[in-house]
Amino acid sequence: MGFFTRLITTSLVFLGYAQFFPNMFHLSGLGVAVLAALVLSILNALVKPILTIFSLPLLLITFGLFSFVINAIILQLTSFIIGDSSFGFSNFGSSLLLAVVLTIVYSVVNDYFERRKNLENIR
Numbered sequence: 001m002g003f004f005t006r007l008i009t010t011s012l013v014f015l016g017y018a019q020f021f022p023n024m025f026h027l028s029g030l031g032v033a034v035l036a037a038l039v040l041s042i043l044n045a046l047v048k049p050i051l052t053i054f055s056l057p058l059l060l061i062t063f064g065l066f067s068f069v070i071n072a073i074i075l076q077l078t079s080f081i082i083g084d085s086s087f088g089f090s091n092f093g094s095s096l097l098l099a100v101v102l103t104i105v106y107s108v109v110n111d112y113f114e115r116r117k118n119l120e121n122i123r
Helices: 003-019 031-048 048-054 056-061 066-081 092-122
Strands: 025-027 087-089
Touching: 003 025, 003 031, 003 092, 025 031, 031 048, 031 066, 031 087, 048 056, 048 066, 056 066, 066 087, 066 092, 087 092
Parallel strands: none
Antiparallel strands: 025 087
16 A cells, blocks of 8 residues: 555545544544544654554564554654644543554555455456
């Protein structure tokens, strides 16, 4: 999955999550969703590897499930950078739920593009 596909997917997930869980997540609009997706991708590239290295023992003990907590921390950091009034969570649990939802959606979209790529290679 390319960068722009991931950016669009993340923005759409943010918009959908804000509609389904309005008491848990606040998003002020489409522009903020795209900006938040961009900030999230930058944080995933710069901060997430550092957090992953520092939390390696916890990742090993939990068989990788602690990565959801790392993703939720990155989402909370994104909320802090964008501003809680435009992009905010009611609590840590709501950012943890969004981390799980993003992982599932990324998995489905990535699988779609992999299958499409494999079909093109067969032709």
